[in-house]
Amino acid sequence: MKNKKPKLAVFKLSSCDGCQLSILDAEDELLAVLGAVDIAYFPEASSRMLPGPYDIGLIEGSVTTPHDVELARQIRKDCKVLITIGACATAGGIQALRNWKDVKEFTKIVYAHPQYISTLDRSMPVASFIHVDFELRGCPVNKYQLIDVIVAYLNNKKPNITSHSVCMECKQKGNVCVMVAHGTPCLGPVTQTGCGSICPSYDRGCYGCFGPMDSPNTSSLARNIEARGETKYDIMLAFRGFNAYSEPFRKESEVYEK
Amino acid sequence: MKNRTIKVDYLARVEGEGALYIKIKNGEVDDVKLKIFEPPRFFEAFLRDRKYSEAPDITARICGICPIAYQMSAVNAIENAFGQVPGGQIRELRRLIYCGEWIESHTLHLYMLHAPDFLGYPDVVHMAKDFPEVVEKALKLKRIGNDIVKTIGGREIHPINVKVGGFYKVPQKKDLKQLREDLLWARDAAIDTVKFTSTLTFPDFEQDYEFVSLCHDIEYPFNEGRIKSNKGLDISVEEYDFNFIEEHVEYSHALHSRLRARDNYFLGPIARYNLNYDKLSPIVKQVASDLKLPREINNPFKSIIVRGLETLYACDEAIRIIDQYEKPDEPSIQINPIEATGNGASEAPRGMLYHRYRINEEGLIMDAKIVPPTSQNQKTIEKDLKHFIPSRVNLPEKELVLQCEQAVRNYDPCISCATHFLKLHVEKEN
Numbered sequence A: 001m002k003n004k005k006p007k008l009a010v011f012k013l014s015s016c017d018g019c020q021l022s023i024l025d026a027e028d029e030l031l032a033v034l035g036a037v038d039i040a041y042f043p044e045a046s047s048r049m050l051p052g053p054y055d056i057g058l059i060e061g062s063v064t065t066p067h068d069v070e071l072a073r074q075i076r077k078d079c080k081v082l083i084t085i086g087a088c089a090t091a092g093g094i095q096a097l098r099n100w101k102d103v104k105e106f107t108k109i110v111y112a113h114p115q116y117i118s119t120l121d122r123s124m125p126v127a128s129f130i131h132v133d134f135e136l137r138g139c140p141v142n143k144y145q146l147i148d149v150i151v152a153y154l155n156n157k158k159p160n161i162t163s164h165s166v167c168m169e170c171k172q173k174g175n176v177c178v179m180v181a182h183g184t185p186c187l188g189p190v191t192q193t194g195c196g197s198i199c200p201s202y203d204r205g206c207y208g209c210f211g212p213m214d215s216p217n218t219s220s221l222a223r224n225i226e227a228r229g230e231t232k233y234d235i236m237l238a239f240r241g242f243n244a245y246s247e248p249f250r251k252e253s254e255v256y257e258k
Numbered sequence B: 001m002k003n004r005t006i007k008v009d010y011l012a013r014v015e016g017e018g019a020l021y022i023k024i025k026n027g028e029v030d031d032v033k034l035k036i037f038e039p040p041r042f043f044e045a046f047l048r049d050r051k052y053s054e055a056p057d058i059t060a061r062i063c064g065i066c067p068i069a070y071q072m073s074a075v076n077a078i079e080n081a082f083g084q085v086p087g088g089q090i091r092e093l094r095r096l097i098y099c100g101e102w103i104e105s106h107t108l109h110l111y112m113l114h115a116p117d118f119l120g121y122p123d124v125v126h127m128a129k130d131f132p133e134v135v136e137k138a139l140k141l142k143r144i145g146n147d148i149v150k151t152i153g154g155r156e157i158h159p160i161n162v163k164v165g166g167f168y169k170v171p172q173k174k175d176l177k178q179l180r181e182d183l184l185w186a187r188d189a190a191i192d193t194v195k196f197t198s199t200l201t202f203p204d205f206e207q208d209y210e211f212v213s214l215c216h217d218i219e220y221p222f223n224e225g226r227i228k229s230n231k232g233l234d235i236s237v238e239e240y241d242f243n244f245i246e247e248h249v250e251y252s253h254a255l256h257s258r259l260r261a262r263d264n265y266f267l268g269p270i271a272r273y274n275l276n277y278d279k280l281s282p283i284v285k286q287v288a289s290d291l292k293l294p295r296e297i298n299n300p301f302k303s304i305i306v307r308g309l310e311t312l313y314a315c316d317e318a319i320r321i322i323d324q325y326e327k328p329d330e331p332s333i334q335i336n337p338i339e340a341t342g343n344g345a346s347e348a349p350r351g352m353l354y355h356r357y358r359i360n361e362e363g364l365i366m367d368a369k370i371v372p373p374t375s376q377n378q379k380t381i382e383k384d385l386k387h388f389i390p391s392r393v394n395l396p397e398k399e400l401v402l403q404c405e406q407a408v409r410n411y412d413p414c415i416s417c418a419t420h421f422l423k424l425h426v427e428k429e430n
């Protein structure tokens, strides 16, 4: 057994496939990374689907159906280490926008025969049903961070992913602050770093796709944005995006809902 | 062997989740169902009451493989509503970022999802053991597509720089220099790709299809054109809703589309190629004619060759755009929202993608309709299987399943768009 490569599995719940695609998008490292493991289950990339147990499991996507709940429980049993990848799996994703609405109404808007559709009222992060070993942020995840996490677990180490704000990275890059210089609302001060502060580098405000940093002061930022003339509704929308159901963003969006 | 059911519970190497169910009775195909069980994500519903300016960022999340297509169809529809459409270099940059997505997505599909079928491998990693140079070249080609998307869009998946009216920031001429160098290499790699795919063995399978794509007067289509077919359809994008119907069937989360006047239709690379051959650049036509490829292709398995040709086109077009590029004064035009409804379509790598938005005077989206290519092709995929299986019905189960899966993958179905998923299930009655 000793010389066997670790078995990697990639699972999907409700999602756009973007996070698992990030693995295939790591063109320069792909063959090396995938060569170091045995891809036991990765239906997007391979028709070879081996049964568990697996050494490392990656889950993309949020829990949105009764079937997903069962699946998540089974995946936990099958995987030694389980990592969620992306905003869907760690915060419910964009599809969590349903959580403030009546799903029956939603089903009627999209489908002529809503009776055929079975779905939960809410889109929930995977960790609200099972224990997960690590949650990697981003919509989509940063492929280099993803490789770092896989490599860390292959070597039985904890991944070294920083949890400070996008602002830190933005300053390091030498960007001019879009809030200070142009008055553009930006969630950078409360959003976890990892993307490379892309948006401010392209002259736009951060829209929070990496989700909240450790202890974010969302209310101070919201007041600041409000003072710049944004409407309450706009602030609500800003926090209710790709990580809408992460607690700090959810709460702040609810403050501005009224 | 006369009666059986074939079930593929989880279709691999497609994007999203789907299953296939085939029932054979007395040696005849009794029923074929392509089941899309990707859970619905309700994009059309939660776009309501969001700002028009958020649509490109939100709809990108429908699909990680072709986010540009969603962003482009969204901006096209919204700009159509407001009657404000950017031209000049902004229009060219939109074509350029689309070239990037075509190169990246076609190369991914061609080498990583589809070629293993033809060569008998479960995946590209196994294929790489026997074809190391081919796979390494493929990965580099794909990366160059991604580099275009990243340069213009900020990142490969869910770019952040696409905006209604243009871009947040546009590149300097010098930012595109490295891309141009790489694209010269990519153009040769794409020619090799076409040669490689044309040596594959194709099942003998031709059908009489109705092909549908955008058709532009002078360009191979990305963002503009009328919607035309080889059977006489010729309408503007605004007339989409009158001519296409979406039906909700019990076994699938994807809606089924058909033409009101006729029935199912076929979108994607083959459709574009057949309807727009004369708009391809000279180098693409030259390669096609050197390899004696017909001007009209009716065998869906040959979509893998056409993906190669379109990759070549995209490399060539990208070079053209870069060569004439001058940085525009403003990255976007000023947008003034009005109360209106707008329609937009663009050519995703896997086929035409239609969006419609109704927007109020404050610029909030009142309702949205999004029809992804997979839901439009779904009926044609099922019909293909109905015609494909009879002559193969006595194959061993494993082989039959493989061939059916390959027939589905011809379409590069992208099933995450569970605004609307895939699993094989063949039933034979004994």
Ligand code: SF4
Pocket (backbone or CB within 6 Å): A015, A016, A017, A018, A019, A020, A060, A061, A085, A086, A087, A088, A089, A093, A094, A138, A139, A140, A141, B061, B064, B158
């Ligand atoms: S987090 Fe974003 S990129 Fe990742 S699967 Fe979800 S929607 Fe797609």
Ligand code: SF4
Pocket (backbone or CB within 6 Å): A166, A188, A191, A192, A195, A196, A197, A198, A199, A200, A205, A206, A207, A208, A209, A210, A211, B160
């Ligand atoms: S700046 Fe913010 S919104 Fe933009 S990519 Fe980074 S985390 Fe996402």
